[in-house]
Amino acid sequence: MKIISKLWIFIGVLIALSPLGLLLPEHFKAGSAWGEWGTDEMQELVGYIPKGLERLSSIWSAPIPDYAFKGWEEKPMLSLSIAYILSAVVGILICVGVVFIFGRFLSKKE
Amino acid sequence: MHIPDGYLGPGTCGLFYLAMLPIWTAASRIVKKTLNARQVPLLAIGAAFSFVIMMFNVPIPGGTTGHAVGGVLVAILLGPWAACIAITVALVIQALLFGDGGITAIGANCFNMAFVLPFTGYYIYKAISCGAPIDSKRRVVAAGVAGYVALNIAAGVAGFVFGIQPLLHKTSGGQALYCPYGLNVALPVMLGEHLLVFGWVEAIVTALVIKYLQKPAPELLAEGRKI
Numbered sequence: 001m002k003i004i005s006k007l008w009i010f011i012g013v014l015i016a017l018s019p020l021g022l023l024l025p026e027h028f029k030a031g032s033a034w035g036e037w038g039t040d041e042m043q044e045l046v047g048y049i050p051k052g053l054e055r056l057s058s059i060w061s062a063p064i065p066d067y068a069f070k071g072w073e074e075k076p077m078l079s080l081s082i083a084y085i086l087s088a089v090v091g092i093l094i095c096v097g098v099v100f101i102f103g104r105f106l107s108k109k110e
Numbered sequence: 111m112h113i114p115d116g117y118l119g120p121g122t123c124g125l126f127y128l129a130m131l132p133i134w135t136a137a138s139r140i141v142k143k144t145l146n147a148r149q150v151p152l153l154a155i156g157a158a159f160s161f162v163i164m165m166f167n168v169p170i171p172g173g174t175t176g177h178a179v180g181g182v183l184v185a186i187l188l189g190p191w192a193a194c195i196a197i198t199v200a201l202v203i204q205a206l207l208f209g210d211g212g213i214t215a216i217g218a219n220c221f222n223m224a225f226v227l228p229f230t231g232y233y234i235y236k237a238i239s240c241g242a243p244i245d246s247k248r249r250v251v252a253a254g255v256a257g258y259v260a261l262n263i264a265a266g267v268a269g270f271v272f273g274i275q276p277l278l279h280k281t282s283g284g285q286a287l288y289c290p291y292g293l294n295v296a297l298p299v300m301l302g303e304h305l306l307v308f309g310w311v312e313a314i315v316t317a318l319v320i321k322y323l324q325k326p327a328p329e330l331l332a333e334g335r336k337i
Contacts, residue, residue: 027169033177050287054116095161099195
């Protein structure tokens with residue numbers, strides 16, 4: 001098998017395993033990454049919400065926030081894991097699409 | 111290390127967008143000169159790899175999470191300029207579609223993870239592996255060291271950028287306007303957690319994939335064909 005095909009399979013395996021990145025932090029009760037708290041967490045941590053942070057934090061409303069579907073916050077971990085995998089698939093398809101479009105413009109014709 | 115919206119003041123955000131403009135321009139120009147149509151799938155795999163590896167949040171029990179970036183591996187295989195483009199694509203999609211990293215901080219996040227990280231990683235790998243045979247152990251070690259050091263340097267830069275915010279932006283009452291933690295907290299925390307945990311993840315991932323590729327794909331590790 002060509003190495004490129006093997007690398008695509010490797011990416012596929014990583015996508016399938018990606019919910020580990022959701023389940024392990026949940027299991028070990030690890031919170032948000034440092035410096036990536038929401039405004040509620042900020043209130044708890046420092047006792048106030050910095051004014052500029054409050055204003056800017058909602059400047060962008062992502063369609064699939066935090067690799068989960070909107071309104072799924074209370075769903076069981078299994079659903080969240082499926083959403084996580086679907087997010088990985090969608091994100092990677094777009095990555096690959098964008099690189100191929102770039103590649104058309106950037107690459108030399110042989 | 112994905113700085114969200116609201117943690118950096120407008121000046122910092124603008125400065126990093128400005129800093130990235132010439133870097134993105136140079137990357138496009140250099141990649142255009144050297145990229146063969148045959149290598150485009152590899153570039154796509156690089157972007158995909160970086161995207162998915164960043165979803166593997168590693169917990170520090172009871173504390174916080176972090177992750178590898180995969181950028182050093184992409185830089186070793188494709189060269190730092192192509193890696194810059196691949197990681198930028200992943201970061202922009204993460205910000206726009208998934209709210210992972212702020213849209214105002216895309217410049218800053220790309221500076222750390224798509225510029226500082228692949229370039230330091232690439233040159234550390236090159237310095238250590240210089241002249242070593244393709245299938246040598248030294249290349250695996252070089253890849254691991256490069257992954258570890260580069261992720262920590264990028265984390266240090268992120269910590270510095272977080273930490274200067276309270277110095278730059280304060281209300282008259284002394285409250286922070288953006289990131290409330292100064293250098294005395296942000297720098298040691300960002301560096302500490304990456305030195306202790308997340309740096310090792312980047313090191314292991316980078317070293318293992320290079321080790322795996324040595325036998326079946328020596329051409330990917332050959333020197334002198336980087337972008």
